[in-house]
Amino acid sequence: MRSENMSKKGSKIQPRKSGPMDKYVKPCGKPETSPGCASPLTQRPLSTPKQDEELHATHSFEWVGSDKNPTNLTCGKTGTIEDSLKKSAQFRVLAKKNTNRELVIVRDGRAISSHFPCSFIKNERLTVKYIKAADKHSQLPRNRASAIRQGQVPPDKLVVFHVVTKGGEKVARIMKNKELKIKFEEITVYGLKGEKVKEALKRDGRLLKKAFQTNCALIDKNTEVRTEMHNLVDDLDGKTVKIKMISKCTQPESQPESLEDADVLQSESQKSDSEIQVENQDPQQQSTTNQSVTDNISKGNSKQNGIRQTEKIPNSENLKSHLSFQVKQRVKGMKTGLSKRSNIQNLFRVEYGKSAETCREVKTMKKLMALSDSVCAVRINGKPSGSGFLLFDKFVLTNGHVIKNIYNESTKQLSESMTVHFSFESLDQWDSGAKVEEVTAWEYYCDNSGHMNDWALLRISSDQKLPRCLLKHFGFLPSGGGICIIGHPNDGVKKIDPCWIIPTDNRKQVVQNHCNGNLDGVLPDSKQYFKDQEYINFITNNFFESVSQSVNGLKQVLTYKSCFYFGSSGSPVFDEHCNVVAMHSAGYEYRNGRGERSSVIEFGYPLSLILEHIIIQMVENARFDVLKKYLACNYSQHQNMMSNLKKLVESRNLTSFQKAFNNLVHTNEERLKMFFGLLLQREEPVPMDTL
Template identity: 35%
Template sequence: MKNLELKNIADEVVVYGYKGQTVREAMEQDGRFNDEVLQSNYYLQDTKDGNLTEMSSPVDVLHDKCFWVERIRKNGTKQEAKSSRTASPKGNRPTPNQSDQPNPNQSDQPTSNKSSQVSIYQPIPNSEDLLQLLRSQFKDLVNQMKERKNLTPIAYRNLLSQEFGKSTKFCHEVRAMRRFLELGDSVCQVRIDGSAKGSGFLLFGKYILTNGHVVLDEAKHPKEKITVIFSYEELTDSQLMDVKVVANELCDDAAGHKHDWALLEVCDDLNAQPIKAKPLLKDFGLVTERGQICIIGHPDGKVKMMDPCFTIPLSERWQKIFVTENYFPPNPMDRNIHTYESCFYGGSSGSPVFDDTFKVVSMHSGGFHVGQKQVHVLEYSHPLSLITEQIIIQIVRERKVHVLLAMITWDIHPVVKDNIKKIVELNPTEFVWTEDEMINLTESFSERDKALLKGFFGFFSQRDEPMDTSS
């Protein structure tokens, strides 16, 4: 292959060809193979039956077959090369039987009959339209393949280096790092009985978000003596505060989705010791399938760190998790998780994940590993949009009016409000407080706070009327 790194991520590649094309023409059209492989001293060997196929053979009869690309030995025939093969180190290539003979309909066909072979096949219906569609969808890829066709190995390596540099440029810009450092002031380390157990971040008011598994025991009860420390960037404590769990969710629902969050409330007198950080709910964003991200937290119980990395979209997760033997929820292919590769492992659960627009989009929660080895192949986080929905629903149902008021003081993202409204419409009596409840729960509240709560519930009690489309 022109790109030697392909062998590290794939054992097989798919090659497409039109009926009537030769193997050589299809591989040349593909653009990923070295020019050397397209010469006459190479051939294909079927991975199942060991049959050989010339590079000049038509592709028509090779559909859905798998081959090794082999080189003819200088002082031997193809059959000698075939019989001298041994099993690969991976153990997934059987040694062909020496009695196997080349397919006379393929490898022994004279190349002079190529024109007659082409003429008996009909083109794929609408193939030109399909080709134009593919080219329109992968225009940039096609241009790159054309540009790389005649590149030397050195030039190709330089081109890859330039592309990698472009994709990571953002993560090295001073303005981006400065902005992430500012956002990082809202990140704290979570400790249980004085020992570092995870990370968290100030979400709104005096409330901190972290993972449920960080602060809950096996019975899902809050652990004893939970504290958080902000600005822990040196090996000296900075701002240590006592906290308590006011809402949490640690379970796997019927659909197989993982719920793993806990909302902590600072117990200290904030007038005497205000939190020197800004709530991140105002910097709320939605997860996207691709793009750069930055995680800020306390991995391995260490001082605050950040890790710029890239989102792994759903369509590419299988390349990472196919080696994973067993896993517990969440499912690696769950659409409700955000996946990426990161160096943040133990102790970083609860870290905020920011996108390249400096919006916090999810909360880092764990990773999928290989077998019994704690070597992660893919890390994941839970979207903040889903967590925010679950927090609001729980604190409303449990009538935690002070927490709700502190939360709705900040603008709730429209997507979150719309999703909650859909849930409320299925069971409105369980969610919306009655007028009597509102009066009792807000008796000591200011008129401003009462108006905020009424406006909040008023939105969910509205019904969308169908539009009159008659003229």
């Protein structure tokens, strides 16, 4: 964090008046003087070392380092959490070993800053980690930490909230250190009651400048209520927010929002030692002194410039935010025109607005949570490569493209080590996973109809207890409604995303919405569009026209808009009844004019089609051992699957099924003989309850 980003009142607890809408004018009389204050700038002498080490009630906490052995610490002096940790000999040894790395302190799974007030940590266990330092590692300036070290932040004045490390679609990277975004989903930020959100975030020091230079706001993760940067932090206590760009307008780094702020900016570079001393006073003395300073400044300015004393209008912050929002909406309507706005369909609001219809009943979410145990992360040589789920017995289903670079179809061998992990739900969790022993079946090609076959069936080791099989919850594609995807997006922990099916007739409109929102040009992640790695405006229409043609040609897929992009291939897609209906597979991605990745639309392949191809391969390759495992997993839609499979066998005249049946006639494989008999008989198949 850089000292120049700090305003004069950055460490004060007292509320600030801001914005021209906040005040009404009152005739100014003789400025009042605080009792006993002959000169406000010389009210209090400089702090002594004894005062700097102000005592507070003792509190204890534990910390755990790389050796996983907890160490207890008891603190009785005000300071930062790093100050307290430095009192531990074990921590000093650990810090010395990681001189060129960045310290990360983890509290409740979230990264807190090293200058977090230690008095707020009581009877908790912290985890101390070190990560790769950023190119320009920010250090905490002394003047930012002085208020904390001198006991000016009582716990009742502290506001603590959490910020998601990945920003919104138009401002995805917000962290200075990319390792923080990779290893942690959220960071914890503290603020002082009465200060602005922007000041608290700047003090934290871990965010990039663009979070402040662009018109960004904090969006509540649960309610999606917006909090703008100039608002006070008071109402953010305990909330989790995401930083999103609300317009493309660029805000100046430092803009006076009131007469008082203008005075601060003009005198910022000329602060005297006495003024700095005032900033370090306790809240009560500080309030008295600040009033005297303001009165004297107002008196001097009123003589020269005619500036009159002002007072704050009650509830002015909410009024200002409401009026500002209305003005922006009016301006936006004037620019776009009513005729253009009328073309925006309800689908767009459902797709991106997460309407109330995407909500799920508690019982549905509980069932999905139980089924999520069967979803796994797929890793190659320990590195995340995709997602998958336990289909039946010891067989995991994922996308074929996940393993295409390490699988030799001729020898049917993997060239690299591969594992699946069912319990990766927290960054602190780690297990060796289940080893992939065989690629039982695999397809990655486009057939004559234009349909892409992209799946892989993996047999895993049986040396651990496995979760339930999801084949028992199989379902066919729904015509519409809500769905839920469970997987490991962005190579991270297991997540769930409730979203909405995009019907075939509405795909074109979704593509057009993305085209309208990227007038500055895009750079598709496709070599045919690259030209010296530059963003070219005329590419926009060409790219989205190609996407429109391609997505409308997808006849046998489920399309939707999801936040599951990279690393989530192979995730199961559940319908509103918690049935697995598809496998999340791909999307049409691009980079916008700011270099941020996005996706036009995502899609998944129907599980019913994949099951048909798995069965056909098992028969053609004589893998009856696997086929018996499949038949042993009874599920409610088995009869319907048999009907569809029978039609497929008859239409393709698959002689391999007849040969397999002939070879089984003189064996004791009654289950297999009944299976083939039902497929090969001319009349409609009978119920498979006896299988």
